Amino acid sequence: MKKSSIIWISIAFVLVLMGMISLIGLPIILVKIIDSKVILTPDGESYRLWRDLPVPIYLKFYLFNVTNAQQIQSSGAKPELKQIGPFVYRVNVRKDGVNFTDGYQSVTFNELMTYHFDRQLSVDDLSLKITTLNSPLAIAMTLMEDLNPMMKIMATVLIRHIDDDFFVEKSVEELLFDGYPDLLTKLAPLLNPKIPYQPSFGWMYKKNDTYDGLFKVNTGKSDIKKVNAIETFNGQQELDFWSGKECNTFKGAKNGELFNPIPSSDKTLLLFRTNFCRVLTLIWKSAQKSQYGDLSVYRYYPSDNTFANSSDYPPNSCYKPNKTRTEVKDFDNNELDLKTIINRLENLIVTNDSDIFTLLEDTYMDYKLNGSKYFKNFTDIDVHKKYREFPSGIFDLSACYFKAPVYISNAHFLNADPYYLQTVSGLKPDPSVHQSFLDIEPMTGTPIELQLRVQINVFISSVANYFIKYKNMPKIHIPVVWQEFTIHATDELAKDLHWKLTGPLLITTIVSSLLVAIGSLTLLxxxxxxxxxxxxxxxxxxxxxxxxxxxxxxxxxxxxxxxxQPTYS
Structure with a gap:
């Protein structure tokens, strides 16, 4: 064989070998490259996206208008609800005070949340009037359950003097961010000193342009699986809302802005949002194509046991409120002197409310002179000291909202016990509209779409029945609003991510295949x-x-x- 032929054959072998090595080793190399970019370091590509969140974020509110408020209060009629919404707010998220610690193993930051109303995407103006539950009144009655006799008398006299209805008509802006002046809200610290003073009530009152809390998360430098995993929140390594340690731990949960690259065997994700006061478990549902950028994504849904009670799902028994946190110790005594009450009131009472102070002072003096027998109708109010467990489908948030009877559920009681839909009318649960889900691009752990849908319900305490005016109020959970927190990638961002994931692999696969083909043809x-x-x-x-x-x-x-056959002659 000629020397030139030997050289060409050698070159062909090398080409085939290089092509095969590239085809086999390239996916491994790409995974390493992607992992290095996902790590939260100042020069990392994921860090820039994580810090500035260049994606549309919206918070949508759907309020429930009560159409038969008078009948509910007077005769205990079933509440008839009509959903009105959405009222859409664009959300800006900014990370302040970003500080890397422990040799870039961790990063701390404050997250500033700012909300801007978007009229174009909303169903109506914020001035629209809604008839809704008088939530401060319902909350006050629940707080009365744990008061000592003296404070219970004070609260009863106060509620009777105010003489509010159990339903109020307020504008959307008052019910959400602006709030509306409310005397019971002002005096809430009198019922529970742990409640901070505020003059107005609104479901999002004083939550605009405020920090969501101080986070410390893992950067993923040592272990990519821990990237963006919460290590501490407000300086604490675990929550303290719940009775069981298992329910207070973060367990490596993420805040939903970034996840680690997800292996195909990983069927669960953990999500922590501050307004839920707990970690949510998300379960893998399917692999599918996203509507954004034609990306392949994994879809996750909240676990079916998220809102199950402990009878239906025993591990949820640790979500009972932590008594050491919710207990109001100075209410254990049956007697409170006038000076203590005055000290609590002096910063709560303004000029227009001075008659309230006189009323409570007179009530206190009558109690001291005549004792509790004089107020027998007040002190007979039943006290529910034991934890109440309701049918599955709701979750009690009273532990992190100063014992207020606030319960969250899926929107329109989706997947809840049928009991809840029997107590109200007007709800139509639909998984395509009310189900929460998370779509993640698995190679990078990038959230492509998050739809987090949660309903706020307020429970009506049996204390209401001790007031003549409210004696027929049903003891049920009344939905007041449900919200939809939405994050999704832009088409531009999704297409860019799609190219970064598929482009290098496509190009190198073509080049590697050509090397194999040229080498093989040469050998042939x-x-x-x-x-x-x-x-x-x-x-x-x-x-x-x-x-x-x-x-x-x-x-x-x-x-x-x-x-x-051949013929021979």
């Missing part, structure tokens, strides 16, 4: 070259010899399938 040429040469030599043999002695040509196979 040198292997069949001697056969071709031999065939050419045979065809140049004297044609006369072929005519006199017809035989099968060594390079022509057609004679092997010829059925005719």
């Amino acid at each position: 040429y040198f292997f069949i070259k001697p056969v071709i040469k031999r065939c050419r030599n045979l065809r140049s043999t004297d044609s006369l010899m072929i005519d006199e002695n017809p035989v099968v040509d060594n390079c022509d196979t057609s004679a092997l399938i010829d059925d005719s």
Whole structure:
């Protein structure tokens, strides 16, 4: 064999080998490259996206208008609800005070949340009036359950003096961010000193342009699986709302802005949002194509046991409120002197409310002179000291909202016990509209779409029935609003991510395949070259010899399938 042929064959082998190595090793190399970009370091690509969140974020509110408020209060009629919404707010998220610690193993930050109303995406103006539950009144009655006799008398006199209805008409802006002045809200610290003073009530009151809390998360430098995992929140390594340690731990949960690259075997994710006061478990549902950028994503849904009670799902028994946190110790005593009450009131009472102070002072003096017998109707109010467990489908948030009877559920009581839909009318649960879900691009752990849908319900305590005006109020959970927190990638961002994931692999696969093909064809040429040469030599043999002695040509196979036999004369 000529030296040049040996060189060409060697080159061909090298080309095939390089191509095969590239085809086999490239996915592994790409995973390493992607992991290095996901790590939260100042020069990392994921860090810039995580810090600035260049994606649309919306918070949508759907309020429930009560159409038969008077009948509910007067005769205990079933609440008839009509959903009105959405009222859409664009959300800006900014991370302040970003500080890397522990050799870039962790990063701390404050997250500033700012909300801007978007009229174009909303169903109506914020001035629209809604008839809704008088939530401060319902909350006050629940707080009364744990008061000592003296404070219970004070609260009863106060509620009777105010004489509010159990339903109020307020504008959307008052019910959400602006709030509306409310005397019971002002005096809430009198019922529970742990409640901070605020003059107005609103479900999002004083939550605009405020920090969501101080987070410390893992950067993933040592272990990519821990990237963005919460290590501490407000300086604490675990929550303290719940009775069981298992329910207070973060367990490596993420805040939903970034996850680690997800192996196909990982069927659960953990999500922590501050307004839920707990970690949510998300379960893998399917692999599918996203509507954004044609990306392949994994879809996760909240676990079916998220809002199950402990009877239906025993592990949820640790979500009972932590008594050491909710207990109001100075209410354990049956007597509170006038000075203590005055000290609590002096910063709560304003000029227009001075008659309230006089009323409570007179009530206190009557109690001291005549004792609790004089107020027998007040002190007979039943006290529910035991934890109440309701049918599955709701979750008690009173532990992190100063014992207020606030319960969350899926929107329209989706997947809840049928009991809840029997207590109200007007709700129509629909998984396509009310189910929460999370779509994640698995190679990078990038959330492509998050739809977090939660309903707020307020429980009406049996204390209401001790007031003549409210004696017929039903003891049920009344939905007041449900919200939809939405994050989704832009088409531009999704397409860019799709190209970064598929582009390098596509190009190198094509190049590697070409190397294999060129090398293989070259080897094939040198292997069949001697056969071709031999065939050419045979065809140049004297044609006369072929005519006199017809035989099968060594390079022509057609004679092997010829059925005719040669004839000899």
